[in-house]
Structures are given as C-alpha cells and as structure tokens.
Amino acid sequence: MFAILADPVDHVRTPGVFNAWFAARRIDAVLVPIEVPPAGLAALLDGLRAMTNLGGFVVTMPHKTAMVGLADEASRTAQLIGAANTVRRDRDGRLIATMFDGEGFVAGLRSHGHEPRGRRVWMAGAGGVACAIAFALAEAGVGRLTIHNRTAAKAVELAARVRAAYPTLEVAAGSAHPGGHDIVINGTALGLHDGDALPCDPAALRPDMLVAEVVMQPETTALLAAATARGCRIHHGIHMLDEQIRLMAAFMGIEPRA
Amino acid sequence: MFAILADPVDHVRTPGVFNAWFAARRIDAVLVPIEVPPAGLAALLDGLRAMTNLGGFVVTMPHKTAMVGLADEASRTAQLIGAANTVRRDRDGRLIATMFDGEGFVAGLRSHGHEPRGRRVWMAGAGGVACAIAFALAEAGVGRLTIHNRTAAKAVELAARVRAAYPTLEVAAGSAHPGGHDIVINGTALGLHDGDALPCDPAALRPDMLVAEVVMQPETTALLAAATARGCRIHHGIHMLDEQIRLMAAFMGIEPRA
Numbered sequence: 001m002f003a004i005l006a007d008p009v010d011h012v013r014t015p016g017v018f019n020a021w022f023a024a025r026r027i028d029a030v031l032v033p034i035e036v037p038p039a040g041l042a043a044l045l046d047g048l049r050a051m052t053n054l055g056g057f058v059v060t061m062p063h064k065t066a067m068v069g070l071a072d073e074a075s076r077t078a079q080l081i082g083a084a085n086t087v088r089r090d091r092d093g094r095l096i097a098t099m100f101d102g103e104g105f106v107a108g109l110r111s112h113g114h115e116p117r118g119r120r121v122w123m124a125g126a127g128g129v130a131c132a133i134a135f136a137l138a139e140a141g142v143g144r145l146t147i148h149n150r151t152a153a154k155a156v157e158l159a160a161r162v163r164a165a166y167p168t169l170e171v172a173a174g175s176a177h178p179g180g181h182d183i184v185i186n187g188t189a190l191g192l193h194d195g196d197a198l199p200c201d202p203a204a205l206r207p208d209m210l211v212a213e214v215v216m217q218p219e220t221t222a223l224l225a226a227a228t229a230r231g232c233r234i235h236h237g238i239h240m241l242d243e244q245i246r247l248m249a250a251f252m253g254i255e256p257r258a
Numbered sequence: 259m260f261a262i263l264a265d266p267v268d269h270v271r272t273p274g275v276f277n278a279w280f281a282a283r284r285i286d287a288v289l290v291p292i293e294v295p296p297a298g299l300a301a302l303l304d305g306l307r308a309m310t311n312l313g314g315f316v317v318t319m320p321h322k323t324a325m326v327g328l329a330d331e332a333s334r335t336a337q338l339i340g341a342a343n344t345v346r347r348d349r350d351g352r353l354i355a356t357m358f359d360g361e362g363f364v365a366g367l368r369s370h371g372h373e374p375r376g377r378r379v380w381m382a383g384a385g386g387v388a389c390a391i392a393f394a395l396a397e398a399g400v401g402r403l404t405i406h407n408r409t410a411a412k413a414v415e416l417a418a419r420v421r422a423a424y425p426t427l428e429v430a431a432g433s434a435h436p437g438g439h440d441i442v443i444n445g446t447a448l449g450l451h452d453g454d455a456l457p458c459d460p461a462a463l464r465p466d467m468l469v470a471e472v473v474m475q476p477e478t479t480a481l482l483a484a485a486t487a488r489g490c491r492i493h494h495g496i497h498m499l500d501e502q503i504r505l506m507a508a509f510m511g512i513e514p515r516a
Contacts, residue, residue: 001290009311032259032290033311040308040351047305050298053267053291 002031002252003057005044009035011192013216014058014241021245027254029055038062045070049093056088056252061189064099064128071097080165081135083128086248098251101129102136104244105185105214111243112235114183114210120144122178123185124199126154129214130187134158138166146174146181148200149188177204184211184227191221198223207231214240260289260510261315263302267293269450271474272316272499279503285512287313296320303328307351314346314510319447322357322386329355338423339393341386344506356509359387360394362502363443363472369501370493372441372468378402380436381443382457384412387472388445392416396424404432404439406458435462442485443470449479456481465489472498 004014018031034057036044041063048054059067064083068074071087075098078084084097109116121142123130126149137145145162149155155173162171178184178200186199192215200223205211211227212235224234262272276289292315294302299321306312317325322341326332329345333356336342342355367374379400381388384407395403403420407413413431420429436442436458444457450473458481463469469485470493482492 001292007310030288030290032288034259034309035311036308037310040310044305044308047302047308050294050302050305051292052265052295052298053293 001051001054002029002254003034003048003054004031004060005034005036005041005057005063006060007035007037007062009033011217012060013238014060017238017241017245018058018249021249022254029254031058036063038066041066042070045095048089049095051089052091052093054089055254056086056248058248059085059087059097061128067097071095073097075099077103077135081128081132083132085128085132085244086251088252099132100244100247100251101240102132102134102139104247105133105212105240106136106140107243107247108239109183109212109235112239114212114235116183117141118143119182120146120180121183121185122146122148122174122181122200123187124148124176124190125187125214126151126158127188131158131161133185133187133214134162134171135165138162138169138171143170144181145169145171146178147171148174148176148178176201178209179204179206182209184209184232186211186213186215186221186223189215191215191223192217196222198226202226202230205230205232209233210235213237216241259309259312260287260512261292261306261312262289262318263292263294263299263315263321264318265293265295265320267291269475270318271496272318275499275503276316276507279507287512289316294321296324299324300328303353306347307353309347310349310351312347313512314344314506316506317343317345317355319386325355329353331355333357335361335393339386339390341390343386343390343502344509346510357390358502358505358509359498360390360392360397362505363391363470363498364394364398365501365505366497367441367470367493370497372470372493374441375399376401377440378404378438379441379443380404380406380432380439380458381445382406382434382448383445383472384409384416385446389416389419391443391445391472392420392429393423396420396427396429401428402439403427403429404436405429406432406434406436434459436467437462437464439467441468441470442490443472444479444481445472447473449473449481450475454480456484460484460488463488463490467491468493471495474499 474495
C-alpha cells in the first residue's frame, strides 16, 4: 500500500500514474488518495506509522512544508528546501522524508532534450514546488535564475537562500516580464483553475523560448496555450511527475534504483 | 475511499469482493487493506478520523472487540455482541460502529433456501463471529441453539448471554458431537490453515444436516469436504460476506438501503 496526502485531493493525478506504473510492471501494490486537512496531519501520520502494510506516501499541497518537521527524519535536500514530497515508512514505523520535485522537474527537461546547464531561466513562484525547482536548477548549473512572485518579498527571500547555497550563481528576484531568458517556468498553481491569472506577461514570450509548466491538470494550461500561440516550444507539467515516479518508487523500496 | 482493518491482512478477501461490487455498479470508490497491530489501533483510528475522503471501513480479526470501545458510537447490536465489524466515518470525523456478521450470516442462509426459524442449530465457537451469529440466530427464531467451544467456559458464558436476551430460547453449551441438530455451523477460524483440527466430530454428520462455514479461504474447508463426503448439504463461508456487502455499503452511505 502506498498513498498520496493532499487537501483537496480531487485534482490529484498521482494515483492513476502510479497504479498504471505498478500494473505495467506486475507489481502487487496500489497507491490511493488520502485527503487530510492541515489540522489533522499530525494525527494522520501517527495513524500511518501504525499501518504495517504501508510502504510510503507522496505528499502534495498543502502538506509539503509541514512534512519536514513532522517526519522522523528528513533528507538534506528536504531540509535545504524546507519541504518534502515523498515519505518512506520503514518497518519500525519511522517516517523518512525527502523531496523530488526539483530533481524530477530537471530530469523531465533533460529527458525531453532541454538541458538547462548554462541557460537563462525565469521562473514564477516562490512556494514549495518553485523552491525545489530553484535549488535543482542551481544544482544543474543554469547560467542565470530570475524568480518572480506576486508577493515580491518571497521571491527576494528565495533568491537569497539559493545564492547562499550557490554563491557563484547569478540569481535574483525579477518582474513578470520574462524577456531576456531562454526558459520560462510556471512554478505556481496558476492555471489549475479556470480564470486564473497567467503567471507571466504573455506579450514577453518569444519563439526561441521554452515554456514549461508544473500544473498537470489541465494538460494544456492557459500559459501553454499562449506560449504555443506565440511560437514557443512547450513542456507539460506531467513530465515532472513521470520522472519522479522512478525516483519515488526507488526511495520507497518498490524497485531498486536503476 | 473505504478500507478493511486486519492483522495480518494477507488472507482477507474483502477488498476484491467490494471492489468488484463497486465496479459492477460504476461507483467511483475503492476499498483497500490496512494492516495494523492491536497496539497501533487507537493511533490508526485517530488518523482515519482526520482522513476526510474516508467513508468508512470494515473491521476483522483481531480488532472487532476493541472497536466497540474505540469508536465514538456503537449500535445496540454491537454493544449486545461486544464486537463491531463495520464503521462509518461521519463528515465530522466521528466513527460509528456496528456489527453485520450475524445478520449477514442469517441472510446468507435464507438467500440459499435455508430458513433457520424453528431449526435445531449446533455451532462451534464462542469468539466474535460465533457470538454475532448466535445472537442473530436467536433473533431469527431458531428452535434450539447448542454452542460448542474448545474452552467450554466460553461456550457456557455465551449461552448465558444469549439466554439473558432471549429467555424463551432453548440455548446451552454442548459437546463436539452435533447429533440431533439440523444445522451445523463452524463459527471458528478452524479450517483457515492446513492441518487445523475439525471444529466438530465428522462421524456425527448425517445426510439430512446442513453444514455451514464462516471460513472463506479455502473455499472448501476440510469440514465442508467431510460434510460432502457424508452426504450433507453445505453452505460456504463466502455467502456471509456476500450478504454483508449490501448491509455494509448501505451503512457506510455508499448506496441507499434497498
């Protein structure tokens, strides 16, 4: 048994993706959705510690940040980012948390032929997913990283945190206009709901840009539609999840890491 | 989301039965196995109270007795029997427990043409399932009820409890020889494992007897094989579960009770 923790859980696609992955490999396992409000998370985790047929679980909004403190152990990556999206349940009931959002996103870019090393990257968002991606892009050796957030102070703070860990990287908070960058990333939840604002000014999109999403549903967000209309290459949110499956499965002991 | 709580959980057939039932009715729900040791049950229940997409769960060995005290509310039937096998999670997180083992077993007999009213019934066992069946048989108006248990004191005690609730019923503890009865019931777990002792003396089985099981796996237990060899009609353990599905589903709010 595996699970995904979210609130709300309706929009979550992880069970379908994991269960197809299990079925294709004839693995006798299932991943199910667990909806739990923030106030109930600690109690739920005590319950999952007691569940001896649970191998681990995926964690998504709004629980990624709280999970670092509530787990019995958190990886260096999870501590650096301050968020976790994967938890392994050891046989003694201990919960070990780590974060694959950033590593999965970068692996998705690479598996689709988009090497980020040396590229100028603009990213919207300074929340949990965006933070993980920022650190993974820094680790991947991007040439410049500009972070835009509606609450500008959060972008400034994230840029400072990344700079502290990667002092030679040119990283700064920036405006909603991604001009002068090679890769444009939506690292916010904007696009999940009809009528959401666009995460960047679409007038600034140029045909030589790659526009990448973290939002998985709808498959083609308003941002990706605008990018296509302006001649950009696009990169769907699902790729980050696809690449994370391997990483998460190995971490939770489902299959040895290849 | 629905679940079954057990320890161990490997032999449990409830998920397959419920999930086929959901699929046949195009109900977007799934029932999954949760393995939890007795020491972890209270913590697990606090976790399930926090799980807002959980509709309820089935409870089986070894948790049926503890569930009556740990639930927020228990039905009159569950309190009388001292055990529960079905728990509904209300929207406010309260857990409401009841017991359908007995009602399901009697409904299974009836749906296969075996009306217990007025019949002389011999039953092995005085544990949770046997207790539920004893009260349901009493409620169904059997003519006589004889209860046999390897620890005889438990049979004497159960007979006294049934007699207290149904003072006009002829109910007593008895030997391993079911002679003089119309219906022979195994209400123990004997037969689940290879090499288990038979729950009654097979030499006492007569062709006019009905021999009924609560053990579901293997489908044909050693008792049912012995009964067939001696010309008895037999009644499989799965029928009790089949009939309970309707009752449990209605109680957990999956479908209105027909």
